[in-house]
Amino acid sequence: xxxxxxxxxxxxxxxxxxxxxxxxxxxxxxxxxxxxxxxxxxxxxxxxxxxxxxxxxxxxxxxxxxxxxxxxxxxxxxxxxxxxxxxxxxxxxxxxxxxxxxxxxxxxxxxxxxxxxxxxxxxxxxxxxxxxxxx
Amino acid sequence: xxxxxxxxxxxxxxxxxxxxxxxxxxxxxxxxxxxxxxxxxxxxxxxxxxxxxxxxxxxxxxxxxxxxxxxxxxxxxxxxxxxxxxxxxxxxxxxxxxxxxxxxxxxxxxxxxxxxxxxxxxxxxxxxxxxxxxx
Numbered sequence: 001x002x003x004x005x006x007x008x009x010x011x012x013x014x015x016x017x018x019x020x021x022x023x024x025x026x027x028x029x030x031x032x033x034x035x036x037x038x039x040x041x042x043x044x045x046x047x048x049x050x051x052x053x054x055x056x057x058x059x060x061x062x063x064x065x066x067x068x069x070x071x072x073x074x075x076x077x078x079x080x081x082x083x084x085x086x087x088x089x090x091x092x093x094x095x096x097x098x099x100x101x102x103x104x105x106x107x108x109x110x111x112x113x114x115x116x117x118x119x120x121x122x123x124x125x126x127x128x129x130x131x132x133x134x135x
Numbered sequence: 136x137x138x139x140x141x142x143x144x145x146x147x148x149x150x151x152x153x154x155x156x157x158x159x160x161x162x163x164x165x166x167x168x169x170x171x172x173x174x175x176x177x178x179x180x181x182x183x184x185x186x187x188x189x190x191x192x193x194x195x196x197x198x199x200x201x202x203x204x205x206x207x208x209x210x211x212x213x214x215x216x217x218x219x220x221x222x223x224x225x226x227x228x229x230x231x232x233x234x235x236x237x238x239x240x241x242x243x244x245x246x247x248x249x250x251x252x253x254x255x256x257x258x259x260x261x262x263x264x265x266x267x268x269x270x
Binding site: 037042106 | 162181190247
């Protein structure tokens, strides 16, 4: 199975040592475009539920046959959502016989968590420091 | 300024002690709907750039007059994107005289980071544990 999209999305972090740092410096346009694709994939309730079912599965992987019954949606619709999660680099899959098995790509969720985490020891930003600057 | 949307979105985490735990247990439908709104707000390059400009600003807040020149977009378009970030509970704002000032709501990005963080000490999930179960 091709990991082409995963490789492209992996370049989000190649610009820096670890993460583009959403909270520490302004993102440039290309970083924002790549990162937005991943968040957009998470911006749907069905995809979030699929991802959480896959990520929390004991054993680490789930047959698509165990995902579909949880939703009142057709198999092609579920497959489409799974494809979008896979293209975003959040999950991967493998066909074995009749069924396709899915698993989390924890490196991607780790990256997103890192991007959204404030640097250690940084106080809460907000209105305190600059409030006096208003004219 | 009303914090109604913020309060609603705050209920994402009221179900558990901290976070709905995207990676540790299947999300229920209402959790997924609320959480998807926040990720959807992040699923756009312009909004990600706006958020990173606001979050990384020394002093903790930014005048809208300092955000607009970074984009080749009209003021109403920028304001619309800022409104979506605010409705998602990611930023808040206050009008002072002519200008509106924006700041990060770090509690929301902290929650998202927590939701995407694997429990401490948990090994990488994946195909290792269940690979032998394939028939």
